[in-house]
Structures are given as structure tokens and as C-alpha cells.
Amino acid sequence: MSSLFFVCLSGGVGTLAYGESVEDLKTQMKTMQDQMIQMQKNMQALQNRINQLETAPPAPQVVAAPEIPALTADEVTALKNLTTFGNVWSKYNMKLYGKVKVDFNYDTAEFKNYNDFIGCVAKESDYENDSTDFNPRDTRLGFKASHKWDEWSAMAHIETDFYGDNSGNNLIPRMRLGYINVGYEKTHTSMLVGQDWIPVSQLNPSTVDFGILTAAGNLWWRVPQITVRQELGDFQVLASVMKHRRTDTENEDRMPWLLTRIQYSDEILGKGGLVALGGGYRNADYGQDSSDNADRWLICGELKYVTGPFTLKGEIWTGEGIGRNFLRYDLDMAYDNDKAEYGEPASAYGGWADLTYAFNDKTTMAVGYGFDNPNNGDIGDYTNDRRFTRNEQYFINTWYSLSEPLKVGAEYIFIETERHRQIHSGNRFTVSMQYVF
Template sequence: MKRLLSLTLSILASVPAFAQDRQDDVEVLKEQIRQLQEQMAKLQSKLIELEAQKDVGTKTVTGLKSRIKLYGRIKFDAIYDTHNMGSDQYITTLPKPSSDNPNVREDRTTFNMKDTRIGLIIDGPKTDSWKIVGRVEGEFYGKVPDDNGAFRIRLSYINLNNGRGTNIRIGQDYVPIGRQMTSSLDFMYMASSGNLWDRVAQITVTQNFNSGFGVLGTVYKSAASTDGVKMRMPWVGAKVFYKGYIFGTSKPLFLALGGAYRQGTPKGFESSSDNVNDYLVVAEWNVPFQIGIPINIKGETYVGQGLDTRSYLVFSKSHYIDNGNIKELQTWGGFIQLTMKPVNKFTVNLGAGMDNPDNSDADKAETYEKNWRAFGNVIYSLAPNVSLGAEINHQETLYKGDVEHGNRLMLSAIYSW
């Protein structure tokens, strides 16, 4: 009986202590809840601050907010040439030795930062079902006395899209006929060696259909002050194309056939009453597929006459005088490129191409008979938006009774944002 009484008294004595412990636990829990509420309030305040920052840097256009996206890249090229490749910074054609320039076959080393780029994409208003976007982009290949690089416009256009397949582009953009580009690290991307391209002022209308087919109409002319051709009309062109996912890959197949024409009197030939008739026909392809690893084959082939430097970066003479008459230099060419990704973070590009003027025209115009190049590079993705590349180019320029050949080795570091 005494034991039972003692046990009962012991239990009764522990009740206040147990109640106190429970009270302490409740206070701790309340404090934890209070701290959590403070943290949630701080997080909510931070989210409101980040939301407000979305409009920082935007500007008002016709009373509407336009979001501006800044993008660009920093590119450093270390270059070693075994021959004068046309320019220290990029490859054009290989000159022949002359009394004015006897050392064209000497090797040289160049460091170059001019292909650094800065651009803006302005997301404009939507009016009457048309979405408006503006774009401005530049790099540092402008001319200055010390050749240290001056900022110049690459792209500058207004784009209108109605969301139903119609797109209108007004301003300076890449030539829309023959639009494929090599993946060379060299700034000229095999210009005058089979890749027709330049950035020109244009008005281009594109219509895409649900079937994957599309059509394009365009008028364009170089806005550069170095344009060596004064014509009464710009280039007028058209293209039909197909773009679709028929091989089950993440990238679409692209096939196109296009052409362009112009007529007029070239600069320097104004004393003649003759007109030239320049034309271009181009077939393009970009074919992705997978055989164990992702593979892509792209290129273009063309035939034409009167193709000038400031429209297509062809560095032969576009016109010449023969027996007192203006003649168009006829040419054909193209390029092909193979791209592979054999392992993660590595991309391999192999390409070759040529510009091949009619030999008779070339000899009369005193220009090259053929300009061809082969290149290969390996690009390693060091980190997101950071890549390192190594490239070798072999170039040959054939003249009547002579051939010049040289190699370029390049190492590039690129940071994009």
C-alpha cells in the first residue's frame, strides 16, 4: 500500500514539470514559425524587386514598352600564315609577287580582336496583327588610320511578322539568295572560295506554308561606300525552299533554289553605251542526320555572271572590256561542309569550296582563273558560352601560268553572351 501511495505521489509531482516542458516546446515552435514568416516576407520582397528589374533598360516606343536584349561576343584570334592570304585578319585571294609587293610568300603572325561583336534586339509593339522587332549589330572591322579597328554596322533592320507565315524584313541583313554559311573560324567564311555572302540593304518578303514549303522575294543592293558598281536597278531575286523535320532529328532539313538579276552600267564603264546583264542561280542544302553521332552536311552551288565584291564577296573582277565592249565575267562554284559531334563538348567541321571563273573571261579581265580552299577545325565547349577553337586552312589561287598557295593556322577563344 505504501509503495502504491509513493508511486502516485511521484507521478503527481512530475505533472508540473511535464507541463512546463510542453509549454517550452510550444514557445520554440512559435519562434520557428515567426522566423519562417520573416524569411518568406524577405523572399516575397526579393521577388517583387526582381520583377521590377525586368523593365530596367527598356525604352518607350510610340507609348509602348519595348524590351531590349543585349547580346554579343568577345573573340580573340591568334593567326599564323605561310603566305600573304589577302589580309592579316582574314582570307580572300593569294596575290602574286610583284615589284610593289615582292614579299607575299613570307610567313607572318597576327593577333586579332576585330571580330568582337555587340548587338541589340528590340522587341517592339504588336500592331494590327503584326509583330515588330528591330535588330542592330556591329563589329570592329571599320577603317581607321591606325588599323586598330573601328566600330561598324553589320546588321540593322526592322522585321515584321504577322504570325501566319508572312515575314517582311527591311534594312541591312545577309544576302537572302545563297544563305548558307560555313562554320570556319576565319572571318570571311570562305568568301570568294565558293561561299556567296555579304550584308546588304534589302527589302525581303518571305511566305512560309504549313506544308514546310515557302517562297521569298527580294530586292537588295550594297549600302557600302566601296560599292564598285553603279546600276540603274538593284539585284531582284526570288527563292523557293522547303524546311521540315523528315529525318527524325532535332534540326530541320533545308533545301532551296533561288536566283537574282540586275541590269545597268558598271562604275568605270560609263563612257560605253553598253549595259550588262548580271545574274545568279543558286541551289542550297542543309541536311541533318544521325549515324551513331549527330552529323550535318550543308552547302551551296551556283552559276552566274557579273558577281561583284560588295554583293557576294567575290574578289574577281565582275566586268571587263573586250574589243571596246563591256563583258560580264562568268563563273561557277560552291562549297560543301561536314559537321560532326563525335564526343560531348567537341564539334568538328570539315569543308572545301571554290570560285571558278571562265578561264577566257578571267584572262581578259586579268583576274584569277580559280580560287579554292579547304579547311578543318575543332571547337571545344570549355564552359557555357565559352569555346576554344583550332583551325587549319589551305588556300590556292590560280592565275594564267601561275599558282599561289598558302596555309593559315588559327587558334580562337570566344565568349558569347
């Protein structure tokens, strides 16, 4: 830097020698000083940058991406199939649903059938004893899978509860529903194959009790069947073959129930209202070896009428040989007192009705009555806990929704069972909580 100053000074003297004034020389000196100051700043900035580079960590090594081999033709096809069809959850419309329901019962009589839900009062003379029951068995779990193609649709439906055969608190799941339903939209035709609710006498009373007036006027059960339904405007017509699964290969029990039903629905009956007439025939027996078959038949009518906050429902029926396929065990065959054995099919008639009032979106109340009246002569001298000459139930209940899925209810039921001159009665008081999802 001193050499540079000397050269510059020599140049300045030389310039002065050629006649430049002192003022000119001072101006040049000032310019040179400013340039030297700026040069020092630039040199310091450059040194600082060098120091930063020397103390900085080493730069990361960039690894080249590995070469990916091309997919084979089979792999490309498999990938396309996976993309097109997806997995089982995306291929079909899936729905999981259920409910948890717990009933707390106080009974003033012995209800032999069916303990957790009511059928009729026990036959034994000391039937009057009070007891309580904490019952969670009406808890349910169901699953539906469905899909459509062209003008066709299909659905598989499975539902369980915990009313399997068992004792104590080891509650065994059982299949309530298990069927496939195939529909053709163009003609509004469907076919159901599997276990579903019976296709006639389809309405059920609005009881809190799981039994829904069992053996007290309501024909119901869930039975394996093949049922074809046809929609014709406001009408629906069905034809069905229905029969419980075989439990003993020794039974000569072959012919299923042949059933038919015609239903009319119109806005004059209110939303969801209907009137229906159904019937069925079966020539069969539950006996063993070479027991004779018997002609069994059924005629039943249904009505549901909705107006404002009121819903009126009811059924009436009559027939002969109406037994276990309609949850009327031990009531289908007449008893021959002279031969002390079962004879011809027993005739009977019955029905039920209830009225529900919705106070608002949260609170409802229902009252109802049902009766089952077998022919006294057909029942004969042989009676048991499920075999009677008349059985009646009266009920009143209410439900209150705490939220959309959660509600609590209470119910009172009076039951009176007649076996010729013997009349036994009892009461059931129930408080229930239910969560539906």
C-alpha cells in the first residue's frame, strides 16, 4: 500500500511539474483517499466471507436416486385391477349399525316363558312371587353390504342379538337376520333369500318389552324363507315359501308354509300407513316316524294409520295349526282326551292394537292390548306353561329422547293367562335405557 502511495505521489509531483496548481493537487489527494477507504472496506468484506466459508460445516452429499426397474406386464395388469375395483370397503356400500339396550324389570308373578321377555303366566299354583331382572340381552349389532350394477341391486344383511340359548351372564350371540335381497329396478321386483321377519302379519306393537305381545295376539318370528315382492304403484304383492331350519332329521317335516300378501299404501293412510291382507297354507306335522301330516292355514289382516301426532296399528288373524313358525309353541295341535294324544290341528284366533301419541320430537306415549284365544275344546285337558285357553296383555309406556341416539323409557304390562277354569295374572314394571347407532 505504501508503494501505491509513492507511485501516486510521484505522479502528482510530475503533474505539478507540468504546471498544475496546489488546489488541483489537493483535490486529487482527496479523491485518492476516498478510493483507498472504499478499497479497505471491500477487502474486509472479502476476508469476512472467507472466514465464514472456512468455519461452515461440510455441505451434505447428494445421493442420486436409484434407478427403478420398469413394471412387468402382469404387474401393470394387477395394478389396474386394484385401482379399478378397490378393496372390499370401497367396492360396496357398507353400513354398520346397532343398539345397546338394558331393561330393569320388576315382576309380581312367575313368567316361565320367556323369563327375560313376557309370554304368559306360569301354570303352577304358587306362581305369585316377586322378582327383579337386569336384562341387557336386547343389545344388537347389524351389518349391511350392497352394490348396484346396470338396473340390478343386491344387499346382504346380518343382524345379531344376545338371546342365544345359555344361562347366567355368558350371553351368547345368535343370528336374528341373515339374508340376501336382489332387486330389479326396471320392473320393481325383488327376491329375498335367507332368514328375515315373517312375510305376513308384518306389523309389531310398540312395546318396550322385547316380547312384543308374544302369545298374546301378535304373530311374529324370524324364519328362513324365499320371498318375491312386486311393486305395482300403491300396491305390493308377495309370494313366499317359509320354514324353520330342521332340528331333527327324524322328523317327517317337509312342506314349508306357502304364503301370500297384498298391501295397499296411500297418503290417505298417512305417512307409512298401510292396509294388508295375507294368508298361508301348509300340509305338515312335527311328529316323528310315520306321523300323519295335517292341513294348516292362516288368514291375517293388518292396518296402520297415521294422522298428525297419532299412529294407530293393529292386526287380526285366525287359522288352524298355527305353531312354532309364528312363535306359538305347543298351541298348534288339538289334544284328544279319549286317546290322550295329539289329534287334529287346533283352531285359534287373536289380534292386537296400539295407539302411539308423539307429544313432540322427544317424547312419545303408547297404549295397547293383545289376546290369543285357542279353541278350548282343541286345547283339551293337556295344558302347560305355554299351552293355554286364553292369554291377554295390556300395556302402557313412554319414551323420552335425551339426545338423538340416547333415550330412556318406562312401561307397565298386565298379563292374564287362562287355562280353562284356572286364571293367573301378573304385572311387569320396566325401566329401560337405549343407545342406537
